Amino acid sequence: MTQHRIAVIGGTGPQGKGLGYRFAKHGHDVVIGSRSAEKAVPVAAEVTERLSGVEGAGEVSGAANADAVAQADVVLLAVPYDGHDELVAALPLAGKTVISCVNPLAFDKRGAHGRIVNGGEGSAAESAQELAPEATVVGAFHNVSAVLLWGDDDYLDEDVLVVGDVVEAKEVAMDLAESVTGRRGIDAGKLRLARQLEPFTAVLISINRKYKTHAGVRISGL
Amino acid sequence: MTQHRIAVIGGTGPQGKGLGYRFAKHGHDVVIGSRSAEKAVPVAAEVTERLSGVEGAGEVSGAANADAVAQADVVLLAVPYDGHDELVAALPLAGKTVISCVNPLAFDKRGAHGRIVNGGEGSAAESAQELAPEATVVGAFHNVSAVLLWGDDDYLDEDVLVVGDVVEAKEVAMDLAESVTGRRGIDAGKLRLARQLEPFTAVLISINRKYKTHAGVRISGL
Numbered sequence: 537m538t539q540h541r542i543a544v545i546g547g548t549g550p551q552g553k554g555l556g557y558r559f560a561k562h563g564h565d566v567v568i569g570s571r572s573a574e575k576a577v578p579v580a581a582e583v584t585e586r587l588s589g590v591e592g593a594g595e596v597s598g599a600a601n602a603d604a605v606a607q608a609d610v611v612l613l614a615v616p617y618d619g620h621d622e623l624v625a626a627l628p629l630a631g632k633t634v635i636s637c638v639n640p641l642a643f644d645k646r647g648a649h650g651r652i653v654n655g656g657e658g659s660a661a662e663s664a665q666e667l668a669p670e671a672t673v674v675g676a677f678h679n680v681s682a683v684l685l686w687g688d689d690d691y692l693d694e695d696v697l698v699v700g701d702v703v704e705a706k707e708v709a710m711d712l713a714e715s716v717t718g719r720r721g722i723d724a725g726k727l728r729l730a731r732q733l734e735p736f737t738a739v740l741i742s743i744n745r746k747y748k749t750h751a752g753v754r755i756s757g758l
Numbered sequence: 759m760t761q762h763r764i765a766v767i768g769g770t771g772p773q774g775k776g777l778g779y780r781f782a783k784h785g786h787d788v789v790i791g792s793r794s795a796e797k798a799v800p801v802a803a804e805v806t807e808r809l810s811g812v813e814g815a816g817e818v819s820g821a822a823n824a825d826a827v828a829q830a831d832v833v834l835l836a837v838p839y840d841g842h843d844e845l846v847a848a849l850p851l852a853g854k855t856v857i858s859c860v861n862p863l864a865f866d867k868r869g870a871h872g873r874i875v876n877g878g879e880g881s882a883a884e885s886a887q888e889l890a891p892e893a894t895v896v897g898a899f900h901n902v903s904a905v906l907l908w909g910d911d912d913y914l915d916e917d918v919l920v921v922g923d924v925v926e927a928k929e930v931a932m933d934l935a936e937s938v939t940g941r942r943g944i945d946a947g948k949l950r951l952a953r954q955l956e957p958f959t960a961v962l963i964s965i966n967r968k969y970k971t972h973a974g975v976r977i978s979g980l
Contacts, residue, residue: 646948656878681979693978697961725964726868732957739919739954740977742947747980754976755962756915757903758969 537711539594541565543608545601545615545627548579551637552614554685555677555716556596557583562715565594569604576600602628610708612677613638613664617651621663630670633705635712636661636730637677639737647742650735661699661730674700675730676709679737680716681750691718694752698722699729722755759933761816763787765830767823767837767849770801773859774836776907777899777938778818779805784937787816791826798822824850832930834899835860835886839873843885852892855927857934858883858952859899861959869964872957883921883952896922897952898931901959902938903972913940916974920944921951944977 544556547568556566560583568583570576576598587593598604601623605611610633615623617640638660640651653659661675676698684692696713698721700706706723713721724733736753743751766778769790778788782805790805792798798820809815820826823845827833832855837845839862860882862873875881883897898920906914918935920943922928928945935943946955958975965973 646950649948649950650954652878656874699961722965723968724961725968726871728868728871729961729964732872732954732961735954736958739921739946739951742951743944743977743980746945746947749979751980752978754978755965756974756976757971758965758973 539563540610541608542610542612543567543569543604544612545569547614548575549614550682553579553583554682555612555614557586558685558715559712560587560594560596561590563592563594566596567604567607568596568598569601571601573598573600605629605632609633610635617660620660621667624664625667629668632671633708634664634668634671634673635709636664636673636675639678639734641738647745648738650738659730659734661727665727672702672705673727674698674705674709675727675733676721678733679740679753681752684750692716692752695755696721697724697733699724699727699733701727761785762832763830764832764834765789765791765826766834767791770797771836772904775801775805776904777834777836779808780907780937781934782809782816782818783812785814785816788818789826789829790818790820791823793823795820795822827851831855832857839882842882843889846886847889851890854893855930856886856890856893856895857931858886858895858897861900861956863960869967870960872960881952881956883949887949894924894927895949896920896927896931897949897955898943900955901962901975903974906972914938914974917977918943919946919955921946921949921955923949
């Protein structure tokens with residue numbers, strides 16, 4: 537499998553840190569990105585510590601977001617949806633394979649639900665593609681549990697659904713999914729279907745609350 | 759398990775016919791509904807024929823939609839989204855438990871995708887609830903494959919996700935799910951999350967096309 541150098545934007549948050557850990561555990565170099573290098577470096581050290589003794593693990597370092605992107609061939613966007621557009625517009629993403637796992641969610645007393653992006657005709661991933669037209673954006677890893685990512689199981693019992701308009705970029709995310717689930721990711725279609733993958737996380741959060749678990753999605757029939 | 763008398767509105771279509779077959783196979787009486795009794799009766803006969811020799815199977819009959827509803831305690835809405843609102847508004851649904859598996863989808867050269875209901879702040883199930891305020895509407899069975907429903911496997915390797923605002927009505931759908939999957943349905947939260955379940959079918963259709971299969975959703979971690 538191709539070894540990548542992956543910038544994790546929002547790498548100090550639980551989803552980004554957990555995915556960065558899994559990618560590095562399987563030999564990819566990971567640059568944890570944050571607003572400032574000062575915030576990123578201790579998290580990189582924490583992940584490095586966690587990987588001590590793991591044979592073949594990649595290197596994990598920390599950097600300010602734009603510096604992290606500059607060093608990487610693959611960029612994982614793992615930032616909160618609030619401020620997402622401004623952040624993405626400011627990053628030097630041209631020429632990069634960009635994987636968005638951003639979930640535009642809202643919470644109220646009835647639970648989690650999807651936020652409406654562009655009147656229902658958009659998604660965080662599509663917004664990223666519009667804001668970074670010279671990057672190739674795919675959507676993936678929306679639904680994996682941050683708790684389980686940082687947990688002790690070798691692999692998560694979930695499938696990673698990958699959407700995008702460029703096959704080669706989808707292949708990168710599908711390959712990286714193996715680091716997380718032990719199985720290749722599933723090609724789930726065009727980028728616009730990120731409109732479905734992103735808010736599906738609200739359904740899983742709802743199930744988690746009801747059943748006191750960390751639910752994930754598996755696709756049967758493959 | 760409680761035995762129900764279930765009107766399947768849109769029972770001559772593949773999803774409705776397949777679900778009606780599974781429910782009747784497990785002892786529920788099913789009334790196949792269609793625009794006219796003349797269209798419903800032959801489909802009811804086809805399902806009855808399919809059930810010959812199945813011990814404990816329920817009775818399957820055919821009727822015009824409104825007559826089917828009048829006879830039933832549970833109503834399954836399995837109609838196309840086009841014309842859905844007008845049809846639902848005309849049905850005598852007051853007091854019934856209504857299960858919607860309606861998928862507002864559109865298709866173009868890039869594949870299946872979700873249709874925007876109420877600017878993204880709605881779903882077919884929520885529309886049905888608004889149009890029939892004295893019924894109790896839940897959403898379920900959106901993602902089960904019509905081909906597999908009519909197929910020979912005892913059970914589908916899928917989970918049925920149930921959303922709704924009234925627990926007792928969700929319980930009915932969760933129980934009925936056992937007829938289809940051999941497992942109880944999963945309480946996936948409030949009715950508004952039908953906004954996520956309905957268009958997720960577009961993701962499965964996309965996977966089906968890519969992998970030449972009949973994909974389904976399983977929830978891990980339960």
